[in-house]
Structures are given as structure tokens and as C-alpha cells.
Amino acid sequence: MNLLNMSTHIQQFDTLAHYFSDELLNGALIVTSTGIKGSYLSFLKSETPMICHDQFGKGEPTDTKITQMIAEKNKYDHDKIIAIGGGTVMDCAKLMVIEGLVDAEDAFTGKHPLVKALPLICIPTTCGTGSEVTAVTVAELTQLNTKKGLSHPALQPDEAILIPELLKDLPIKPFMHAAIDALIHASESYLSPKASNLTRILSLEAIRKILKGFQQMAFHGVEKRMDFLDEFLIASCYAGIAFGNAGVGAVHALSYPLGGTYHVPHGEANFQFFTAVFNCYYEKAPSGNMNELVKVIAQVLDCPKNHVFNRIDHLLVTLTAKPPLKSYGMTESDIEAFTQSVMNEQQRLLANNYVALSEEEIKAIYSALY
Template sequence: MAPFTFNTTPSIRMGAGLIDELGSIAKAICGERVLLVTDPGMMATGIVDRALTALKGAGVAVNVFSDVQADPPESVILAATAAAKDVTGIIGLGGGSSIDVAKLAALLATGHETLKDVYGVGMAKGPRLPLIAVPTTAGTGSEVTPISIVTTGASEKMGVVSPVIIPDLALLDPELTRDLPAHVTAATGVDAMVHAIEAYASASPNNNPVSRALACEALRLMGASLERAVTSPHDMEARADMLLGSLLAGQAFANSPVAAVHALAYPIGGHFKVPHGLSNALVLPHVLRFNAQTAPGAYADLAPIAFPELAGLGVKEAAVGFANELAALSARCGLPENLRGVGITKDDLPLLARDAMNQTRLLVNNPREVTDADALAIYEAAL
């Protein structure tokens, strides 16, 4: 067996209603003065109020930073860091963007590093403040990953990748995902499935048996529950399976990193402000069909796990069937089926392809080499 490293959040707690125990949980980990990092949409729900009631009831003083934006720019990271002055710990409550901002605020608030110091893989050294992640979407898996994504400039994205920013605790309460709009449930769910698929098929030298096992279980859970969660939003079994599947997929790709689907999705989000999960969904089947021409084995392995009706097919047939079923699942969940559906035209494709090819950190993990011409052809197929 090849050597590998596997890092993840040291503690995971899951259960309906756990948000009401956040006070005692946070006090033990984060101390008595915390910063709660969230976004304006979350402030309009009752979830933040429940969190604040629990924290204050346990004698924890709380400051709230609620200015997180989707695909957060550097200015938001720096503002959250400034808000973290004099706190003893940080809680990220919300989707992946809120948790990503909380991770970086916890790191930078100690004053040992600047944001520009920590871009890249392994650049962040710490220390950081104690950190709890409370996801309210079943998508990014950010609660268990060593990754935060930042928008730099107008559309470029950069990553901070370091085990230092893995949270101390992931608190999973499926009740927090119950009132998500159907399109958010769908897009974030496909995002989580992409994490599992790319982790399993990754060409990374750290692709490992633990990540592959987690990816398989994640796809088993999510393949059976995503459509139910979209069409029957109060189906708490489906919500719980999606939340756990997202976490398992996050653990998988945190250690066996993602590849061309994400590389081609990032420019779509950067230039056209398309949510990340939807960006992934739009290119996913086309990247898989491209990869399956030379490396179908991983997708053939996964096909019957996510879609049992694909059992018994040959390797190439199963791989292609897997891509087709994923496209059909996205469509049944109400997501746009092509790039035209989000306002992208043929004239935009060369720009997207150029930007995608800059994502070398991701493309190196793809099971098939992607050239400039390949990237353009994939976008053309997705148009």
C-alpha cells in the first residue's frame, strides 16, 4: 500500500436539535467570548436566534459578523478578522462561504500571518483560535476540510489549504437544512456528490483507501436521498442522509483532492456569479464523459453505488451511464441543464477555458490530462 496522510475534524456531533445545545458545546471549546460568523440570509431565519439563545444561556458572550457573501472576497475575510479581536473562539454558521470565512478569521485573528502569506498549499502555519463549524447546507463539506476559497480581484479564486484550518468540531443538525429552497438543496447536493466522485477518481498521489471508502458511502447516501430532499423538504431522513453524505464526501476530497470538474466550474462562478454547486452540476457530466474515454474504471465502480439500476453493465457502459444518470438527476431536481441556461454564450467560452487552465492545483489531479483545446471542447459540449 502506498503511503498516505488522512486529516479530518477531530470531533463530529450529529443530531436533530443539536443547535439548542450549542452554548455548552461552544463554551467548552471556544471559551466565553465568541464571534459568530454568518451571512445576511441566515440572519433572516430563526436559526441564528436559536444559536444566540443557546450561547447566551450558557453564559457565552457573542459578537455577530453577518456580512459574509457568496464566493467571499478578500475584503470580507479581513473584515471578519477585524471583528474577531479579543474573542476566545469562532463559530461558522451557514453554508460553505460562512464556514470558509470563519476558518480564515480564526487563523488570521492571532496576528501571526497575513492573508497573502497563506495562499496555496501548506502555507498557513498557525496558531489559530478555537473553531466550530455548523453547516446549514448539505454541500461543501467545509466543516471537515482544510480548505478555504477566496475571490481575489474581479473573478479569480485562490485557496488556502492547510490542516491548521480544519475546525475543532463539526456540529451537524439536519433541522437546519429543512427550510432550504429546493434549488439550493439541489445545487449543494450535486456539489457534494461531485466531491465524492472526484475524490474517488483523483490522480493525486494521496488518493487513499479511507477517502475511497468514504466517497462510496457518501454516494450511496446521497444517490438515494437527493431527489427526496428536493421534492419532500421536510423528509428528515433524507435531510440527515444528505448532511452526513456531504460530510463524508468532504472528508474524502479533503485528503484526495478534486480535479477538472471544479477547475472548470470556478470560472463560471467567478465571471457569471453562478453558485458553486450549480457551476459544478453544469460541467459534471461532460467532464466525466471526457475522462471516461481513457479512465472509465473509477466511474464504473461508483455507478451502481449511486444508481443501483446501473449494476451489471460493462466498464465503459457503466461509466457513460453514470454521467448520464447524474445529468438526469440534476434535471429532475430542477437545475438548469446547460450553460445557456445561466446566460453564458459561445463567445464567453474561450475566456472560461483560459481561466480554467490556470487552476493547475486542481487539474493535476484529473485522471485524464486536460489541454486548452479539451477545456474549450468540454465547455462547448456543456453549452
């Protein structure tokens, strides 16, 4: 049995300036966002080529946006790409290093073979996606109205550079949604049938760190997160390694139609489904690894085992809002449509569920949160 794959070289630095050198920047193309460029990259020489993803459309990656970014990068001479940003930036950059790719949709449909042409260095500025250590990219496929993940060794970054100070300017709402996404990566990968003893260690440590950070924020106020930025960033990296090996499941699967149709950011959409899916798992199969998971969470949260997911929900909603699904524009008829979309388009993820969820159970989760 394979226990763990990790070909990305991971390093930590205090600041970007400590990491950057003339040698590194020579031949580099930087992919980032306008905000990060203004906050952290003003010290760079103006001749350093840079592409900001938000010049090609707001929000998370779509196939058409990535196609435009690929066309733009072809205007620059470069022999490596440095992606500095959240999941959007890193996921776009992963397809920008693919040899000869013109239309991003062709990567997702399997029309274009995935071969990496250039080294990719990823520097995360959020504490959620774990994209810096995974071979996964996720984009909205505009023709299908849903998001789809693509996993392939050619998408694995060569270097992941962790710099906690880059999280400082992340406002509380995206911070919370990112950290909740990482908590979900850790929890879903822990229960995945593909998990190993090694990935489960990383998942559990990520869960402990994130929940402890949230408890501190709930007790002392959300600014307390500034004392824990390194803990949140490394937890997100642990969770990324774990889910890069073991996968994520139904929480992500149920969130993709909501995210794809109503443009709800990834972590926010996942937050909607996390405890509902895990309560359903717990009711159906409270033994085995689920029992181990709830034992650990019960210890951290100091609550009975059968209350852990409700307790997590309570902790999270004290830190960030969880509105009903209809507030995003979802309609009653979407409950059926989203369920069918999950059953038809997300089998890659549903295969990682702790126990199988039926069509009726998925529909019931959408209905309860509607």
C-alpha cells in the same frame, strides 16, 4: 502511503440548544448569516458577539469581504470562533482564526504564514461543502476574476457539529446545489490519484446516500428530502473527509472561472460541468477505479454501466434546472478565456484528475454547455 487524516472532532446533536452551553459560549464569537441568526439563534443572550457575513457583501467569499470580516472580529474580545452556516460562513471563519492576518489576499498568495491563533468550531447549515471537516477555504480573488482554493493544516476546524434540523429551512434550489456539490466531492475524490482505500469507502457511501435521496425526491416529490436530512448531512461530511484527503479535480477547476466572473453559486456552477467531465473521463479511460465507480452507480440507478452519467444528469435535471452557460452571462469569447484561466490558475486541481484533460477537451466541454 498515508490512508486518512482527520483531526477534526465530529459530533452530532438534535438541536443547537442541545449543543450550546454557557461554558461553550463564554468567550465565543459567532460567525453566521442574518438568515440563520433569525431562524435559529434568537434564544442566545444579546451579549453573545456575532458577525453576519452578509453585512459585508452578498454572496460567496471574496478576499475583500474576508478582509473586512477580519477587521470586524478584531473589535471583539474572544478566544474561539463558532461558525454556523454554509460554505461561505465556514470558509470566511477559517481565515478569521489565522494569527495576525489583515489582508485575506495575503493568505492566498503565500505572503502571510498560516498559523492558527484560536479554536474553530464549524456547524454546517447546508449539505454540500463539507467545509466543516476540510482544511480548505475557497474565495474569489477580485484581482484575478476567478476563485481559488487554499489548503493548509491551519485551516482545519477543531470541531464539526452536525445538526440535521439546521437543513430544514434550506429552500429546494440551494439544497439541490449543495447536495450535488457533495456528490461531486465524493465522485472526484473517488477517482483522484491521491485517493486511498479508506477515502474511497467514504466517497462511495456518500454517493450511494445522495443518489438514493435524490431518487426518493424524484419519486415522491422534493419535500421528501425532509425524511433524509440526516443522510444528506452525513453524506456531505463523508464526502468532505474524502476530498479533504484526496482532493477534487476538473469539475471544480472548470467551474471556478464561471463562478468568479458571473457570480454563479459554487454548487450550481459545479453542476454544469459534472457529467460532461465524467463522460469525458469514461470515454478516455473506462477501466480501473472508473469501472468500479460506474458499477456502484449502475446498481443504485438500475441502469447499464455506460449510461450512468447520462442517467445522473437526467435524475438531477428533474429536480433542479441546468440552463446553458450563456444564460449566466457567459459570452462566446469566454470559452477561450475560461480555458486559459483553468490551464493557468487551476493546476492544483487538475493534478487530481482521473486522466489528464487537454486544453482542447476543456474547451470542447465549455463549448458543448455554452
